[in-house]
Amino acid sequence: MDKSDSMLIAIRRVIRAVDVHSRRLAQSHQLTGPQALVITEVINAGELTSGELAKKISLSQATISDIVKRLESRGLLQRSKDTVDKRRVVIRATEAGAKLNDIFRTL
Numbered sequence: 001m002d003k004s005d006s007m008l009i010a011i012r013r014v015i016r017a018v019d020v021h022s023r024r025l026a027q028s029h030q031l032t033g034p035q036a037l038v039i040t041e042v043i044n045a046g047e048l049t050s051g052e053l054a055k056k057i058s059l060s061q062a063t064i065s066d067i068v069k070r071l072e073s074r075g076l077l078q079r080s081k082d083t084v085d086k087r088r089v090v091i092r093a094t095e096a097g098a099k100l101n102d103i104f105r106t107l
Contacts, residue, residue, distance in 0.1 A: 029100060034059065038067050039076060039093060039101050047090040076100060 022033040031039075034057075041056050042048055050068060054061045068091055071077040076097035082088035093101065 029103070031100075034063070035067055035071060036101075038064065038071065039097050042077060042091050043093045043098055043101050047092045049088055049090055053091060071097070 018033065029036075037057055038053065041053060045052075045056075048056070050061055050064045053068075054064045057064075059067075068077055068079065072079060075094055077091055078094055079089050079091055082090050
């Protein structure tokens with residue numbers, strides 16, 4: 001087996017592990033991998049704008065907006081105007097989002 005075959009097998013194992021984890025997350029908490037990543041990043045930062053969040057996790061701002069909207073409708077995140085700069089809209093985790101994050105991080 002040459003190096004390229006070994007790399008392909010290793011990549012396939014990583015993809016498989018991500019798929020298994022994503023399925024468990026979806027079944028147990030009705031969250032997708034990207035949704036869990038968004039909640040985790042917001043909690044780690046305390047608060048972020050959608051642009052900052054998009055850069056941190058390498059997703060488009062449109063995708064972030066859609067994910068945040070879904071998580072906000074479930075009461076896991078909230079958007080609000082920044083207390084210092086009223087032009088900025090920041091994303092913060094709710095108490096329910098923080099609790100859920102603690103639970104799914106143990107999976």
